[in-house]
Amino acid sequence: MAFFSTVRRVLNGSSSSSSSSSILRSQWNAVRLSSTLTSPKLFISGLSRLTTDEKLREAFSSFGQLVDAKVVTDRATGRSKGFAFVTYSTIDEAEKAREEMNAKFLDGWVIFVDPAKPREPRPPPQPQSETSEFGIRTNKTIGWCG
Numbered sequence: 699m700a701f702f703s704t705v706r707r708v709l710n711g712s713s714s715s716s717s718s719s720s721i722l723r724s725q726w727n728a729v730r731l732s733s734t735l736t737s738p739k740l741f742i743s744g745l746s747r748l749t750t751d752e753k754l755r756e757a758f759s760s761f762g763q764l765v766d767a768k769v770v771t772d773r774a775t776g777r778s779k780g781f782a783f784v785t786y787s788t789i790d791e792a793e794k795a796r797e798e799m800n801a802k803f804l805d806g807w808v809i810f811v812d813p814a815k816p817r818e819p820r821p822p823p824q825p826q827s828e829t830s831e832f833g834i835r836t837n838k839t840i841g842w843c844g
Contacts, residue, residue: 738786739814746805747778762791
């Protein structure tokens with residue numbers, strides 16, 4: 699516990715040597731923001747359930763030309779899942795939006811802006827049920843089916 703409070707104190711600048719803490723803080727920010735963008739698409743997390751596509755577009759439009767701003771919603775309920783994707787026309791605009799909007803408030807919630815990662819390929823779907831030698835199908839989620 700003492701270790702973490704010391705680290706927090708050094709990063710916040712309340713340690714005795716303010717020059718070393720400012721150096722550490724600048725290095726921490728450099729490491730945190732060092733992953734340069736490779737595409738103009740950003741991942742926004744920490745969204746309120748009340749945030750809509752229009753509110754997202756309004757908040758991020760001041761940093762450049764938006765190509766797309768989409769809040770991901772649940773198919774069944776239609777409510778926001780708490781994250782979104784924003785795409786700009788250039789990487790420079792996306793970098794500017796990332797720097798300015800990260801850890802800011804949107805609809806009363808603190809949002810986090812990170813580079814979007816490419817979608818990982820999904821494995822092929824497994825067969826729904828298997829037929830045994832006796833002609834009985836088994837469904838792994840329910841049990842025996844006649």
